[in-house]
Amino acid sequence: MFIIDYLKEVGGAVKSLLKGMRRTGYYFTHHKEIITEQYPDNKATLNLAQRFKGEVVMPHDEKNEHRCTGCTACELACPNGTIKVITQFVMTPEGKKKKAIDKLVYHLELCTMCNLCVIACPSDAIVMAQTFEHSVFDRSKLTKILNNPDSKIMDGVE
Amino acid sequence: MYRNTDIINEGSQSPSFGEAGDLVINVGPQHPATHGVLHLVITLNGETIKKVEPHLGYIHRSIEKMCESLTYRQFIYVTSRMDYLSSHINNHACALCVEKGMQIEVPERAQVIRVLMDELTRIASHELWWGAMAMDIGAFTPFFHAFRERETINEIMEDTCGARLTMNYMVPGGVMADIHPEFQKKVKGFITLFKSKVDEYAELLTGNIIFKNRMKDVGVLSKEDAISFGCTGPVARGSGVSCDIRKWYPYEIYDKLDFEEIIETAGDSLARYMVRLREMKQSVRIIEQLIDNIPEGDFQAKTKAVLKLPKGEFYSRVETARGEFGVYIVSEGATTPYRIKFRSPGFSNLSALDHMARGSKLGDLVAMMGTLDLVIPDIDR
Numbered sequence: 001m002f003i004i005d006y007l008k009e010v011g012g013a014v015k016s017l018l019k020g021m022r023r024t025g026y027y028f029t030h031h032k033e034i035i036t037e038q039y040p041d042n043k044a045t046l047n048l049a050q051r052f053k054g055e056v057v058m059p060h061d062e063k064n065e066h067r068c069t070g071c072t073a074c075e076l077a078c079p080n081g082t083i084k085v086i087t088q089f090v091m092t093p094e095g096k097k098k099k100a101i102d103k104l105v106y107h108l109e110l111c112t113m114c115n116l117c118v119i120a121c122p123s124d125a126i127v128m129a130q131t132f133e134h135s136v137f138d139r140s141k142l143t144k145i146l147n148n149p150d151s152k153i154m155d156g157v158e
Numbered sequence: 159m160y161r162n163t164d165i166i167n168e169g170s171q172s173p174s175f176g177e178a179g180d181l182v183i184n185v186g187p188q189h190p191a192t193h194g195v196l197h198l199v200i201t202l203n204g205e206t207i208k209k210v211e212p213h214l215g216y217i218h219r220s221i222e223k224m225c226e227s228l229t230y231r232q233f234i235y236v237t238s239r240m241d242y243l244s245s246h247i248n249n250h251a252c253a254l255c256v257e258k259g260m261q262i263e264v265p266e267r268a269q270v271i272r273v274l275m276d277e278l279t280r281i282a283s284h285e286l287w288w289g290a291m292a293m294d295i296g297a298f299t300p301f302f303h304a305f306r307e308r309e310t311i312n313e314i315m316e317d318t319c320g321a322r323l324t325m326n327y328m329v330p331g332g333v334m335a336d337i338h339p340e341f342q343k344k345v346k347g348f349i350t351l352f353k354s355k356v357d358e359y360a361e362l363l364t365g366n367i368i369f370k371n372r373m374k375d376v377g378v379l380s381k382e383d384a385i386s387f388g389c390t391g392p393v394a395r396g397s398g399v400s401c402d403i404r405k406w407y408p409y410e411i412y413d414k415l416d417f418e419e420i421i422e423t424a425g426d427s428l429a430r431y432m433v434r435l436r437e438m439k440q441s442v443r444i445i446e447q448l449i450d451n452i453p454e455g456d457f458q459a460k461t462k463a464v465l466k467l468p469k470g471e472f473y474s475r476v477e478t479a480r481g482e483f484g485v486y487i488v489s490e491g492a493t494t495p496y497r498i499k500f501r502s503p504g505f506s507n508l509s510a511l512d513h514m515a516r517g518s519k520l521g522d523l524v525a526m527m528g529t530l531d532l533v534i535p536d537i538d539r
Contacts, residue, residue, distance in 0.1 A: 005229060007369075010203075010248075012367060013367035013368075015366045016366050016367045017366065017367070019361050019366075020361060020362050020363075020365075020366055023299075023358060023361055023362050024299060028516060034307070035306060043375075048316075049275065049313075049316040049317045049318035049320065049338075051316075051318070051319070051335070051338070052316060052318065052320055052321070053320040053321050057283060077231070077232070078232075079228050079232035079235060079236070081232075109323075112235060112324070112326075113321060113326075114235040114326045115321075115322075115326060116231065116232065116235070116326075119329075119334060
């Protein structure tokens with residue numbers, strides 16, 4: 001009786017192994033079902049999700065104008081101290097003093113892409129960009145100034 | 159210093175060393191089978207395990223202390239870094255706790271989206287566990303099969319939440335953004351794909367005789383021990399303990415949903431394995447019920463600009479892929495919490511490892527650790 005049980009077990013083992021190997025054989029002969037992406041080679045055709053959180057950027061229009069009022073809502077919303085808003089007072093054409101941003105400093109090396117600054121912004125001045133290759137040779141290159149030099153605030157954004 | 163063999167030969171009675179003739183080996187902190195920086199000091203007699211002593215602290219980031227300096231909106235993202243495989247469910251627990259304190263009504267649409275995302279995360283987590291556990295005990299192919307299906311979920315997450323692993327999609331009062339227009343189509347596509355592939359899993363691994371012999375009667379945890387060690391999730395349910403938070407303390411819309419709590423009574427590694435495999439099918443069942451019935455409405459409740467929890471203590475718990483995850487907030491009425499405590503499932507589940515490993519062979523330890531589904535940053539916040 002022991003011999004029969006033993007042989008049954010061996011038979012079952014061979015059967016289960018063959019079952020698994022059938023799966024392996026199936027994919028060995030069906031190349032089209034393999035979904036490997038050849039990453040650096042397919043860079044041109046790579047489709048990233050629209051909402052992908054890569055880094056914070058400040059979009060500028062063709063007149064080099066942004067929408068940031070310097071209200072520091074993003075700075076307060078950030079959990080890591082990634083964003084620092086440096087403001088200055090500029091003279092408006094009417095001769096009034098007005099607060100505007102001098103620099104919006106963004107530390108990419110501290111950023112966790114949590115999106116809290118973007119949803120906190122009342123004037124939609126900052127958005128998430130879809131870039132994802134952030135490696136650089138020098139750490140100081142990760143500290144970015146988001147507003148372009150000599151950029152101004154758009155008309156009508158308060 | 160404590161690995162000095164002289165001390166062992168002298169027969170020191172120090173708890174770390176054991177008796178004369180025992181061999182003390184270290185598994186980890188850099189060991190591929192521990193999936194992270196878990197350090198196990200194992201006392202062996204020949205090849206039989208006499209004692210397993212987990213040493214923690216290699217990935218301690220003092221997340222609980224960090225949360226004390228973050229506001230109630232900000233602290234949620236940190237919990238993604240604990241159990242990174244069910245980060246969405248961790249965030250859910252935090253959002254629930256803040257909502258409980260602030261008494262925010264979450265719109266029904268947001269609740270449905272949250273549950274859908276939770277279940278997708280649960281499937282993704284179990285898929286990764288299935289592949290990684292199979293690889294631990296020597297089957298390499300399942301890893302690729304599991305990651306292929308998991309990739310589909312990751313793409314769905316990327317579309318809607320903007321990230322693949324640390325989504326940070328939950329905010330107090332709802333979710334951060336509405337679902338992607340193609341969300342429903344993609345999820346339905348995933349369900350059809352998953353249903354055709356889940357039988358493949360059984361063919362590849364579950365029925366395999368080598369796999370069965372390595373899992374059966376290995377790491378047996380009785381029902382009483384599972385309760386006394388505080389095990390939750392699939393580990394406890396594999397030992398016959400009914401502990402699904404979704405059934406016992408339903409949150410969001412789980413009480414209206416039709417799904418089973420999976421319980422196996424054997425208590426060995428195979429039982430824990432089967433619980434997770436069957437749980438994936440239940441998650442698919444929940445998604446199928448909801449995916450066509452996402453109600454219209456807001457995805458986020460209107461909340462105050464600055465959240466201040468009233469003075470008091472708040473606790474909320476959810477069922478993550480690994481077990482019960484609890485968030486305990488003590489508030490002094492300020493914008494930041496006075497104290498936060500996280501009850502993570504991995505820590506309690508790990509504590510049972512010593513008990514179940516005693517007396518078994520060293521090779522079986524990997525199978526036990528695999529079916530405990532340990533995520534080290536969750537154990538060691």
